[in-house]
Amino acid sequence: MIRFDSDYLEGAHPKVLKKIVESNYEQTMGYGKDKYCDSAKEKIKKALKRDDVDIHFMVGGTQTNMTVISSALKSHEAVICANTAHIFVNETGAIESYGNRIITISNEEGKISSNSIEYLVLSHENSFLPEFSPKPKLVYITIPTECGTSYTKGEIEDIYNVCKKYNMYLYIDGARMAYGVDVKDSDISFCDIPNMCDAFYIGGTKCGALFGEAVVLVNEELKKDFRYHIKQHGALLAKGRLLGMQFDTLFTKDLYFRLGKQANEFALKIKNAAVEKGYPLLYNSFTNQQFIIFPNDKLEELEKKFTFWHWEKLSKDHTAVRICTSWATTEENVEKLINSL
């Protein structure tokens, strides 16, 4: 079986593993206070062209989202996001478990607009008793979105401006960041990101690491006491160097971005082949996740050799599936899939 159902099916890029193996007997202080974490932070700052951000490493995405968001908010404050957002759909109410409401707004292919955000905030502010509902305080978006689509730089700048106008934070989930910068339908470069949000994270788990996410805190207010929040949320890895080594490797010679670029190319090959064969797309993605609609009998046939994520039953005859490529996807397997379409 050749699996295309997600981008965390394999271990890690061999260079990442190599670093972990080589240093195995070295003794280092725990909790992220080691030279590997320091080095990784320096490299990320250099790639971001920002020396004034704080960087912290955590293990997984849900953990990262709940730590950043709950540390930023008081209990009467709410998060605004798309109803497709990972924090809303896939994290078992972790945000609410720390006391905050999530307010979802409509989206187009996973993207929300500055207008919808402003409309929501104004409705709240202008209500007769605004204190009767949670106060919008943080906007959550994803680069790229859960639908594989991308915001343009202008779109995110508009959102960030609305956030600043109404004294809200903009937080960007970058679980698949490697696949989301410098892509065809977006003009966002990696180093743009700290200039257009208050905090974001750079995903490792789905982009070449065994596991790990790097949080980048831009806004001073969010930096304070952040290690308390990491520790309290059970997110401070004892052998923090494992995270440092992984990000140090991924941010050496642009490995992170090269892995993303390659996976995107494979994904577009599959997309183009599917379109050529006449299969409609659920979303028009230019990143490593493709959403293709198959007749069920065709799908059944494909699933004798390949696995996909069943995204949505669209009718009794048609199903949209997610097809993921990753750093580990091989040209050979891509060809096999294309030939079977």
Place this chain on the structure above:
Amino acid sequence: MIRFDSDYLEGAHPKVLKKIVESNYEQTMGYGKDKYCDSAKEKIKKALKRDDVDIHFMVGGTQTNMTVISSALKSHEAVICANTAHIFVNETGAIESYGNRIITISNEEGKISSNSIEYLVLSHENSFLPEFSPKPKLVYITIPTECGTSYTKGEIEDIYNVCKKYNMYLYIDGARMAYGVDVKDSDISFCDIPNMCDAFYIGGTKCGALFGEAVVLVNEELKKDFRYHIKQHGALLAKGRLLGMQFDTLFTKDLYFRLGKQANEFALKIKNAAVEKGYPLLYNSFTNQQFIIFPNDKLEELEKKFTFWHWEKLSKDHTAVRICTSWATTEENVEKLINSL
């Protein structure tokens, strides 16, 4: 100015006040352990024809909802309700502040259906990784609804059956219970209620008391340690006898229900007059809250003498307002309003 904007504009029914004044110098143990609370509980049990329920008194509605719901749930469990529900719209995320997600489903005039609930639960159960989203565990409905409308006995029984089928609780918010039983479009009697839910509360604040709500716990699981939850939620009134006296008075000679009936009659007079004059209704309510659509110029004219709650701007020319009657509404004021319509 004659106010019709809500049903908690005045103090309390004079009999309620009288009891408080008369007993002022009596010394009683605090925290609900007094003879007035005992007597009130007995009278409520008698009216419910159920001796096996637990009754507790609290001060207000939000407090009551958050105490009952958070005591019933663990943090991974969710509440299902209409998107018009008081806990969703008017309680500042109190449910989420204790860790639980609220999942809203569509409603018709404030009412949700057993089918929508079952559909939601099945979607959850049948999802590929159900543990990735909060588990539906409690259904919240209101008698009467926030739109003034009423469930029939059969409708609630259907909802309760779905709850039992999927091991969920049914909790009924009865903030306006006095106005919601034995009304024209519903066949529900007060004593039916404990037979078709796991817990509910009998509202005092909006129905003749200065303040106070009586929680009725039917399901054994919910009874355990409930006083811990009341105290922890800051909801245990030191001079608990004030609550006992009020409910004791309201449940003497059916005062509670007589007040509700009278207010409903006044409300229907207003509704009928409005319909006769050709004003459309937003919802078809038979209880003390009426939702009438006025042209803005007519509304402006009326608001020189009367106050209403602006419910919804329907267009640039029309506004729906809520008109409330209560135990304190006088026939004279009702006539004045009708004559001005």
Place this chain on the structure above:
Amino acid sequence: MIRFDSDYLEGAHPKVLKKIVESNYEQTMGYGKDKYCDSAKEKIKKALKRDDVDIHFMVGGTQTNMTVISSALKSHEAVICANTAHIFVNETGAIESYGNRIITISNEEGKISSNSIEYLVLSHENSFLPEFSPKPKLVYITIPTECGTSYTKGEIEDIYNVCKKYNMYLYIDGARMAYGVDVKDSDISFCDIPNMCDAFYIGGTKCGALFGEAVVLVNEELKKDFRYHIKQHGALLAKGRLLGMQFDTLFTKDLYFRLGKQANEFALKIKNAAVEKGYPLLYNSFTNQQFIIFPNDKLEELEKKFTFWHWEKLSKDHTAVRICTSWATTEENVEKLINSL
């Protein structure tokens, strides 16, 4: 039976009740947005000689403490207090239920010292990994203490200075404030209080009201969005005017302080009589709570006519009891008790 076990055994001072009864049919906007609340706030500000504080009314003490404290803190921040503190001993973990740890420190007759606070904070700051334990952020004290004792002005100023030095809040629980200012062993006047803390509350429930507490927010940081917190904690009384009327009455012609003074005088009469008879005191209180140690057989005899709160079994033969006077205590009953000692 003549009860001396607590100071919330009766209803309210007759002037308070009268105001509620007189205004019963008046229609006012809910949620504290009425003229009675406005007037009460003005009178309290005048008594405090501070126009720049924010005042909010709530129903009870636990509710008030949990709302103020949880609104002030993030989840990694902790409260410092005596291990006799009401929030630690008598509120069912309400503070923890909102996510914050309580750190208790040793006390003398209910009083903590600026030195112990500073020692604790320094131990935390100087630990190898301070982020491994909650960060002290708010100090909670009581005027007068749960042991009836009083801080001097200098003692509280010292505590407040430590708080400011380490960027912490000082919050004062004034459940029995009426009995705690201008007492024999303390030089604190009511109008001193806002000058030596960040927030405090003025207790009504135990000092002449049916119920109610007035929160005074001094520090700007604590004022923001406070009504959201009140509402979210179920602490926003629908008929808020009931609170306004009570505090308006209590702060008219110093009624609040006159009630406190009288109760203190009665308490000291009892204390002096007890000392004269040779009964030892558990704490040396000059306020309305007295803590007297009786041989068990004497206690048994007294308890045929009077009730006390059993505070602590000191040996198999001796028990310390709390004897409370209040606004409602009569000279006649005090004499009866003294004659029976």
Place this chain on the structure above:
Amino acid sequence: MIRFDSDYLEGAHPKVLKKIVESNYEQTMGYGKDKYCDSAKEKIKKALKRDDVDIHFMVGGTQTNMTVISSALKSHEAVICANTAHIFVNETGAIESYGNRIITISNEEGKISSNSIEYLVLSHENSFLPEFSPKPKLVYITIPTECGTSYTKGEIEDIYNVCKKYNMYLYIDGARMAYGVDVKDSDISFCDIPNMCDAFYIGGTKCGALFGEAVVLVNEELKKDFRYHIKQHGALLAKGRLLGMQFDTLFTKDLYFRLGKQANEFALKIKNAAVEKGYPLLYNSFTNQQFIIFPNDKLEELEKKFTFWHWEKLSKDHTAVRICTSWATTEENVEKLINSL
């Protein structure tokens, strides 16, 4: 510098690493639903001689403790533990952040007694208003303790009996389990553990793994919906197989216990040498953590070559340090340390 300050200074036992490297390109389903997790669970069950327990893998200790404990408790329920307990001292209030109070009781060298627990529970139950303080519901102990000491089988059985008598859970933190079974001062075997508690975890991070802890749920009540809690607490590792592989390796041919045994032997060598040289011990530990009291000048000398954890300043001249051995400690380094003592 040769480090002895903790047992998580190196990577992982080479066999563990080898497994991860070998399987790197294999594709598996995420979230613990892979064959490695299945196999590891089977091996652990076999070692425990219990087929009816549920096993789940998480990443770190704080995460594990907060997930197990918060999933077991409602917000009014409290945890009982030693004031040296890891959850109290080293986890930034994670337990409180989910709403529960920790009640500490006195301990001897890190051990609490069934008597102290029962005394606490009875004090609570017999108080006048038990609902005014959190209800003890879970006892937390550690094998071995944070002081390196060990409970005997009889001591834990006594504690477990008290728990069952008062309807409480017993949860055992086994962060250093490998070093805590079959040690000189304890008669506990690994397979005894599920028979004397409701839940426990088997620590990987400090015992040969890169990271990872295996939770064993014995009590049926705790098994329900546990994966929801893991996911909600951000504790469900995407590439769960990494945890499966590590525990599978550690539980093959008793590697886990062999590593523990060796580290204990090295620790005892150091201890005996220290005692021989006349250095007093802070605690009498037979496990991999040793607590030795040095004169400060001697310590300074040692710290030119070795690192220790400064545990407690005992006087101005003496300091107690923690010396840890682990799976990675070499005989050579142990000899070097002994020769320098």
